[in-house]
Ligand SMILES: CC(=O)N[C@H]1[C@@H](OP(=O)(O)OP(=O)(O)OC[C@H]2O[C@@H](n3ccc(=O)[nH]c3=O)[C@H](O)[C@@H]2O)O[C@H](CO)[C@@H](O)[C@@H]1O[C@H](C)C(=O)N[C@@H](C)C(=O)N[C@H](CCC(=O)O)C(=O)O
C-alpha cells in the first residue's frame with residue numbers, strides 16, 4: 293500500500309511522499325517500525341502527541357493526529373477525531389477481513405452473546421470465530437487469551453489474520469470503552485446487537501445518558517448503512533435503542549416477550565435447562581435450551597437474531613440453539629460438595645447481573661442460596677452498595693469478599709459493599725477463605741453462587757509498577773475447597 297491511497301481516503305494529496313510504502317500501523321510509539329503510520333491520541337493517562345517526534349525517529353512515515361498537533365518529517369493526516377480517522381485508515385490496510393461480521397453491545401451479556409453467535413454459525417456449517425472478553429475463539433475452539441481487543445491495531449490485525457485462516461464469520465464484543473475510543477471498527481459490520489443497559493462504568497462515563505450514547509455509536513456509526521439492529525426488546529432501554537437504530541435507517545429485528553423478529557411466548561425451567569416456545573416469521577418453534585437462567589435465553593435469542601440477520605435459514609438456527617454449550621464462567625457448575633450443594637461460578641459484576649444470576653439459580657434452590665462476591669478496585673464505586681443490596685435481596689446468606697482490589701484498600705471496598713448488603717452479610721477478606729466458608733456452610737438443599745470473576749485467572753492487587761496478578765481461578769479454588777472440606781480440613 294502507498295501513502296497516496298491513505299491521503300486520498302482523507303481527501304488529501306500526499307504530494308511527493310505519495311509513493312512511500314506503508315508497512316503497518318501503530319498507536320504506541322514504542323511499537324513503531326519503519327514505514328508505519330502512527331496514531332497520536334490524547335489518552336486518559338498521557339498525550340500521544342508528545343511521542344510524535346519519537347515515532348518519526350523510529351520510521352513513522354505518516355501521523356494521524358488533530359490538526360493542531362505539530363508533525364515535522366512525516367505526512368500529517370489531520371482530523372479533529374483522530375481515533376476515528378485512524379480506524380478507517382487502518383481498515384484499508386488490514387484487509388481482507390471476514391465477509392460476515394456482527395458486533396454486540398450492552399452492559400451484560402456481550403461475551404455470552406458473541407460466543408453463542410459463534411457456536412450457532414459453527415453448527416450451521418460456517419467457519420466462525422468470536423472476539424471478546426474470553427479472547428479470540430477460533431473454529432477449532434482454541435482460545436487465545438491476551439488477544440482480546442486492547443486496541444484498534446490488534447483488533448483489525450486479528451480480523452485480517454482470522455480471514456487468512458479461512459474464517460468467514462466473526463461476532464465481536466463492542467464495549468462502551470471500545471466504542472467511545474473507536475477501538476473496534478473500520479471494517480464492514482453487517483448487524484449490531486443490543487442486550488440491555490444498567491449501571492456500570494460510571495467512573496468513566498458521565499452518567500447513564502452518556503453511557504447509553506457511547507453504546508449507541510454501534511447503531512449510529514459502526515453498523516453498515518444497510519445493516520440490521522438486533523435488539524433485546526424487554527429491557528428498560530430497548531425502545532430508546534430501537535428509536536436510535538430507526539433514525540439511522542437500519543433494519544430492526546427485536547427479540548423477547550415484546551419481540552417482533554423472535555417473540556418469546558413461554559419459558560419453562562427444567563432441571564437441566566429450559567423449554568422455550570417462540571414465534572419467528574409466523575412459525576412457532578419449541579426449543580429445549582440446554583442452559584439454565586432467563587438471562588441466557590435473552591443472550592441465546594439475541595444471538596439467533598444476529599445469525600438470522602446474516603441470512604442463515606431459521607430451521608437450522610433454532611436447531612442449533614437447542615445444542616448450545618455453556619459459556620465459560622457464566623453459571624458454570626464447578627463442583628458439588630460432599631454434602632450435595634452445587635457451587636456455581638458466574639461473572640456477575642454489576643447490580644443487575646448479580647440479580648440476574650441469582651434469579652437464574654432461584655428455581656433450583658430448595659434450601660438457602662449462599663452468595664459470595666466482591667467489587668473491583670479502581671472501578672465505578674457507586675455500584676458497590678447496590679451490588680450488596682442485590683445480593684442480600686436474593687440470597688439467604690451473603691459473604692462479601694475481594695475481587696481485584698487493584699490500587700485500592702481491599703477492606704475499604706468490602707466495607708462499601710457491606711453498606712448495601714446489611715447485617716445479614718459476613719465480611720471475609722481473602723477470596724479463598726470466603727469460598728471455603730460458603731462451601732463448609734452449605735447443606736444438601738443449598739446452592740453456592742461465587743460471582744464476579746467467572747473465567748478470570750488471577751486476582752489483581754496493586755497498581756502501576758506495584759501491580760501483581762496472583763493466580764486465582766474460582767472454579768479450581770471451589771474444587772480445592774470442596775475436596776479439603778470433604779477430607780475434614782479447610783473449613784472456615
Ligand atoms: C481508560 C481506558 O479505557 N484506557 C484505554 C485506552 O488508553 P488511552 O488511550 O487512554 O491511553 P494512554 O495510556 O493515556 O495513552 C495515550 C496514547 O499515547 C500512546 N503512548 C503512551 C505511552 C507511550 O510511551 N507512548 C505512546 O505512544 C498510547 O498508545 C495511547 O495511544 O486505550 C488503550 C489502547 O487503545 C487501552 O489499552 C486502555 O485500556 C486500559 C488498559 C483499561 O484498563 N481499560 C479498561 C477500563 C477497558 O477498556 N475495559 C473494557 C471492558 C469493559 C467491559 O466490558 O465492561 C474493554 O473494552 O476492555
Ligand SMILES: Nc1ncnc2c1ncn2[C@@H]1O[C@H](COP(=O)(O)OP(=O)(O)OP(=O)(O)O)[C@@H](O)[C@H]1O
Nearest residue numbers: 399400401402403404587590638639640645648649
Ligand atoms: N442478558 C443478560 N441480562 C442480565 N444479566 C446478564 C445477561 N447476560 C449475562 N448476564 C450477567 O452478566 C455476567 C457477565 O456476562 P457476559 O460476560 O456475557 O457479559 P459482558 O457484557 O461481556 O460483560 P463485560 O462487560 O465484563 O465484558 C454473567 O455472568 C451474568 O451474571
Ligand SMILES: N[C@H](CCC[C@H](N)C(=O)O)C(=O)O
Nearest residue numbers: 641667668671695696744745
Ligand atoms: N470488564 C469489567 C470486568 C470486571 C470484572 C471484575 N472481576 C472486576 O475486576 O471488577 C471491568 O474491567 O470493569
Ligand SMILES: [Mg+2]
Nearest residue numbers: 402403424425
Ligand atoms: Mg465481556
